[in-house]
Amino acid sequence: MARTKLYLVRHGEQDQTSDHASAGGLSPLGREQADQLGRRLRTVPFSAIHHSPVTRAAQTADIVGGHLAQVPRHACDFVADRTPVPSISQRGRYPDRLLSWLDGVPTDERDEDAVALRAAVEHFGVTGEQDRNELLITHNFVIGWFVRHVLDAPEWRWMGLNQGNCAITVVQWDSDRPPTLVSFNDTGHL
Numbered sequence: 001m002a003r004t005k006l007y008l009v010r011h012g013e014q015d016q017t018s019d020h021a022s023a024g025g026l027s028p029l030g031r032e033q034a035d036q037l038g039r040r041l042r043t044v045p046f047s048a049i050h051h052s053p054v055t056r057a058a059q060t061a062d063i064v065g066g067h068l069a070q071v072p073r074h075a076c077d078f079v080a081d082r083t084p085v086p087s088i089s090q091r092g093r094y095p096d097r098l099l100s101w102l103d104g105v106p107t108d109e110r111d112e113d114a115v116a117l118r119a120a121v122e123h124f125g126v127t128g129e130q131d132r133n134e135l136l137i138t139h140n141f142v143i144g145w146f147v148r149h150v151l152d153a154p155e156w157r158w159m160g161l162n163q164g165n166c167a168i169t170v171v172q173w174d175s176d177r178p179p180t181l182v183s184f185n186d187t188g189h190l
């Protein structure tokens with residue numbers, strides 16, 4: 001039986017002056033969080049570090065990578081900053097009270113009917129011949145989507161599954177059973 005463990009991590013705290021722009025890097029606290037995360041994870045035998053292309057995630061990966069020197073890391077579009085939004089025909093799947101907020105999601109973050117995030121789950125949520133650990137340094141809603149998937153929760157329920165910066169959530173796929181949530185928003189190292 002083979003097992004795949006995905007360590008899902010939200011980037012460190014962003015520099016507050018950057019107004020959440022994609023070019024904005026980490027704050028001093030965010031760098032410290034990333035360092036503590038790297039220390040926590042340095043004994044895990046990761047196959048790879050996959051990070052979102054935006055600066056706050058790339059900088060987090062650089063700092064964590066300093067503790068995981070042998071682990072290859074790369075920018076990965078599967079874990080880019082995305083927000084699932086329903087298409088017109090799927091709006092009924094979301095509670096009415098959430099729709100006006102979803103309508104305001106910026107164009108560059110909109111993932112209609114979560115097409116891209118479903119592809120990300122299909123890409124990473126697989127077992128191979130051998131056990132594998134992968135580190136995904138990404139964004140709050142991406143992690144919420146993976147957790148929603150693993151719990152088989154309703155489509156809209158990625159909302160409210162919030163992560164602290166550099167907290168660790170682990171989801172696991174085994175070849176002989178449905179995926180499981182191993183831990184959620186673990187901040188013990190921070």
Ligand SMILES: O=C(O)[C@@H](CO)OP(=O)(O)O
Pocket residue numbers: 010011081082138139140141142
């Ligand atoms: O934009 C946000 O609020 C979230 C969405 O996932 O991203 P981040 O984790 O980068 O803050």
